[in-house]
C-alpha cells in the first residue's frame with residue numbers, strides 16, 4: 001500500500017490531550033463510554049446512508065459493537081461495523097477538533113487543573129479520552145463502499161503527531177485498539193469492562209458484545225471462551241417505560257446524545273398518541289455551549305423513525321429560541337426516507353415541533369413554579385445559562401408569547417443587583433396602589449441602567465423599575481408590550497404620566513415651575529436648535545439637572561446605539 005505519512009495534530013488537540021490526561025484521570029473509565037458512543041454514532045450513520053444505498057451493507061447488515069482485550073499484548077479493542085473512515089476522514093476527524101468555539105474555549109483555560117478539568121468536561125472529550133489510559137492508539141478503519149485495500153491505519157502516541165497509511169481490511173467499519181499505559185491492567189478484566197459498559201453504555205441501542213468467560217478448573221482461573229454475550233440491554237432507552245429507566249440511565253443517555261460530559265439539568269420523557277404518534281425524550285443541559293448565541297449553530301435533536309436513526313440536528317424539531325434543548329424524537333408515522341427538505345414542509349413535523357415546544361415550556365414552568373428549593377435552584381441555573389436565548393422567543397413564537405412572558409426574569413430596582421430574578425408576576429404583585437403600568441429602563445450596561453437619571457422620581461416614590469441591559473431586552477420590550485393586562489412602559493420615553501401616582505400638589509408645582517422657567521427654556525431651545533425636538537421642565541429628576549427623553553413612538557436611546565453599532 002501507500003507509504004506511511006506522519007502528520008501533526010492541530011495545536012488545540014495537543015493542548016486538549018495534555019490537559020485531559022492530567023485532569024480527567026480520576027474519571028478514567030469514561031474513555032470506554034466515549035469510544036462506544038462513537039461506534040454507535042458510526043452505525044447510526046451507516047444505517048442512514050444505507051436508506052438510499054442498501055449496497056453499503058454488503059453481506060453484513062447486523063450492526064454491532066464488540067469490545068475485547070488481549071492480556072498478553074495489554075490492549076483493549078472497541079470495534080464496530082458502522083460507516084468507517086476513509087483516509088482523509090481519519091486525518092480530518094482524528095487530528096482536529098471540529099467544534100465551533102474551540103479557540104474561545106482554549107483561551108478560557110486557566111492553567112489551574114481543577115478548574116480546567118471542569119471546563120474540559122463541558123467541552124466534551126470524545127475520542128481523545130483514549131489517551132487517559134493508553135500511551136498508543138491504533139485505529140484501523142474501512143469506509144462503507146470502499147474496497148478492502150482502501151482501508152486506513154491511523155496511529156499515535158498522543159504527543160503531537162500521528163501516522164496514517166493505507167492497509168487491507170476485510171470488513172467494513174472501525175477498530176480502535178488502546179495500548180494501555182503502565183498500571184492500567186484493570187481494563188484487561190471481563191468483569192471490570194462489563195461493569196463499565198453497564199454503567200455508562202447500557203442505553204446504546206445496538207448490541208455490545210463481549211466473549212463470555214468461564215472458570216477453568218485446571219488452570220484455576222477465569223478464561224475467555226469463544227461464545228458471544230450481549231452486555232447491554234440493547235433496546236432504545238426512550239422506548240422503555242419511564243418507570244423502568246433510572247436517573248443514572250437518563251443521565252448517561254443524555255451524555256451520549258448531547259456529546260456532553262456533565263449531567264443534564266432536567267429532562268422530559270413522553271409518548272404522544274393521537275393524530276401523530278411519537279416519543280420525545282428532551283433534555284435541558286446544565287451549561288450553555290460556547291456557541292449558544294450563534295443562531296446558525298447546530299441544533300441538538302436527533303430524529304428517529306420507528307427506532308431507526310434518521311438524522312442529527314433536526315432543526316425543524318425546535319424553534320431557534322429553544323436551540324439549547326437536546327434529545328431524541330422518534331416518530332411512528334414519518335416515512336423512513338424523510339429528508340431535511342421534506343421536513344421543512346411537513347405538517348406532521350410542525351405538529352411534532354409544537355408538541356416539543358409545549359413540553360419544554362411545561363418543564364420550565366414546573367421548575368420555575370416548584371415549591372421545592374432544589375427545583376427552584378434549577379430554574380435559576382437555567383435562567384443564568386439560557387435566559388438570553390429564551391427571551392428571543394417573545395418575538396419568535398407568537399402562540400406561546402404569554403407562557404414565555406411568565407418565564408422571563410429581570411433585574412430591578414427592588415434588589416438593585418444585576419441578578420435577573422424578578423418575574424413579571426412578582427413585579428405586578430408588588431405594584432403600588434394606583435400604579436397601572438410596568439416600568440422599565442433599558443441601557444447598555446446594568447450600571448448605566450441602575451444610575452439612569454430617569455429613575456430618580458421612581459426611586460423617590462418607591463416605584464419598582466425593571467433594569468434591562470441585555471441587547472435582546474430591546475427586542476423583548478418591542479414584542480411584549482403588555483403583561484397580565486398591564487402595559488410595559490419605558491421610563492425614558494414620552495411625557496411622564498404617573499397617573500394616579502401623582503398627587504395634586506405635585507402637579508400644581510410642576511405647572512408653576514414650567515411657567516417660572518419659561519424664559520430659560522426658550523433660551524435653551526434657541527441654543528440647541530435642530531438638535532432637539534423639544535425642551536421641557538420635568539419632575540422626572542430629583543437630583544440631576546437634565547436628561548434626554550425619547551418621544552413615545554421614537555426609538556429609545558439604547559436601541560439607537562445598538563442599531564448604530566450594527567451599522568444601520
Ligand code: ADP
Nearest residue numbers: 038039042084085093094125126127128174259
Ligand atoms: P464527536 O463524537 O463529538 O464528534 P469524537 O472526538 O468522539 O467527537 O470523535 C471525532 C470524530 O471522529 C467523529 O465525529 C467521527 O467523525 C470520527 N469517529 C470517531 N470514532 C469513529 C468510529 N468508530 N467510526 C467512524 N468515525 C469515527
Ligand code: MG
Nearest residue numbers: 037038126127
Ligand atoms: Mg464522540
